[in-house]
Amino acid sequence: MSSLDRANCEALDAKDPLAIARDRFHLPEGIVYLDGNSLGALPRATAEHVQTVIQAQWGHDLITSWNKHGWVDLPRRLGAQIARLIGAQSDEVVVCDSTSLNVFKLISAALALRPDRKVILSDNGNFPTDLYMAQGLAQLLSRDHHLEIVPPEAVIDRIDTDVAVVMLTEVDYRTGRRHDMATINAKAKATGAHTLWDLAHSAGALPVDLNGTGADFAVGCGYKYLNGGPGAPAFLFVARRWQDATQQPLFGWFGHAVPFAFETAYQPKPGIDRFLVGTPPVLSMAALECGLTTFDGIDLALVRQKSLALGDLMIRLVDQECAGFGLTLASPTEGGLRGSQVSYAHSAGYAVMQALIARGVIGDFRAPDLMRFGFTPLYVRYQDIWDAVATLKAVLETAEWRLPAFNRRAAVT
Known part of the structure; x- marks a missing residue:
């Protein structure tokens, strides 16, 4: 196999049918951003739209904007947009709360x-947050529920008649390893x-x-590949x-059948809306809408x-250019078995990543030794x-990763 150079890569870009989408984002000059799996880049439309929501809607129309500008409908409206990306119907997805809270709600519903x-x-x-939520709920219920953790490759054989819910992240956040959703859903059924993805x-x-x-339940966040901004609201399916x-355990007024009747007894809404809890965070949802x-x-x-091609390209180029420097591929070699990332282990992974960031290549690090x-x-x-x-x-x-500045751990890695 012949070696690749930058001209080969530029030729691929010239033929890329998705190249037009790059202009939809604000991308700093001189930065190679490979951390969209942790925080998506800023869409160009976001700042203007959020400013409009702040000045024209909140500033001028004030509280009338809940009706006039459809703030009250944001959870369902954004949920419908996400639904088409995840193979769901528009009335099966709602945007609300954080991933952690949504995991808590859906484990509870599945156990019931x-x-x-x-x-x-x-x-x-x-x-980890998914595991923590399961542990906390089991402790709260005090009914002998327990979380059982097995290696990824052992999941399918462990699904048996004593399992209430199989809770998995489809793509491993560290390595990019991808579960076979169809096979696991079939075994669970x-x-x-029940399954929670x-x-x-x-x-x-x-x-x-x-x-x-045939999935039963799912959650996801809005700030990674959906480009909704830091701390963007999550979604559930x-x-x-x-x-x-089903009924979720957090009885909030936006999940009430008639929230503005202000009744003292809780009665859930029909359908997906019963999984809502509190007032929608309008400014955050406005940013997510642009994403x-x-x-x-x-x-x-x-x-x-393109995702598979980018991953294959990186694996090939690292093999070609970086052999002998202590890098170990932690992601599956076969594209179909991984998500949209490639991870490498290195004994000084944190410091190497900090040196890369200093040179304008932004990825991230996950303990103990993975560069993502x-x-x-x-x-x-x-x-x-x-x-x-x-x-x-x-x-x-x-x-240069040996420099002291690159070895001082920051709060966020």
Whole structure:
């Protein structure tokens, strides 16, 4: 196989059907941004739209904006936009709260469907907050529920008739390893268990087919591939078949059947709205709305095709340019088995990443030794991958990562 150079990568960019989407984002000059799997880039439309919501809607129309500008409808309106990205119907997704709170609500709902079962099954690649929520809920219920954690490859065989809910992140946040959603959903259904999927590293990065694969519940965040901004509201999915058969434990006024009747007794709304809790955070939702519009006219099949190509390119270039520097590929080599990121282990991974960031290549680090490089196909170019690997090679060749400044741990890694 012949070697690649930057010209090869520029040629790929020239033929990229998604190249038009890059102009939808504000991307600082001279920066290669490979951390959209942690925080998506700023859409160009966001600042103006949020300013309009602040000045014209909040500033001028004040409280009338709940009706006049549809603030009250934001959870469902944004949910419908997300639904098309994750293979759901528009009335099966609602935007609300944080991923953690939504996990809590949906585990509770799933457990109530199988009161005879006590096992919440997950794997050690799941994001910790999901595991914490399961542990906290089990402790709160005090009914012998417990979280069981197994290796990712052991999940399918462990799904049995004692499992109430299988709770997994589709794409491992550390390595990018991807679960086979269809197979796991089928096994869960066959054994009478329910599934709860965390789509934080899937939604917006690759096609998801919740209904086609028979998923029961799902959650996801708005600030990664959906480009909703730091701390953007999360979303949850409940399949139609379970909406009126389940109840979540957080009885909030926006989930009440008639919130403005101000009744003292709680009665849930029908359908997905019963999973709402408090007043929607309008400014955050306005920013998320702009993030979601960056997908207008975008074919998710092309997004996935480019995502795989970017990952394959990085793996090939690191093999070509960085052999002998102590890097170990932590992600699956086969594209179909990973999400939209590639991770490398290195004994000084934190310091190497800090040196990369200082040179304008932004990825991130996950303990104990993983450097993560995320690919958002809407704005990452093939030439960005070349530049990132060339910079990585320079950092490793010069060993500048040994400088004390790059070895001081910051609060956020």
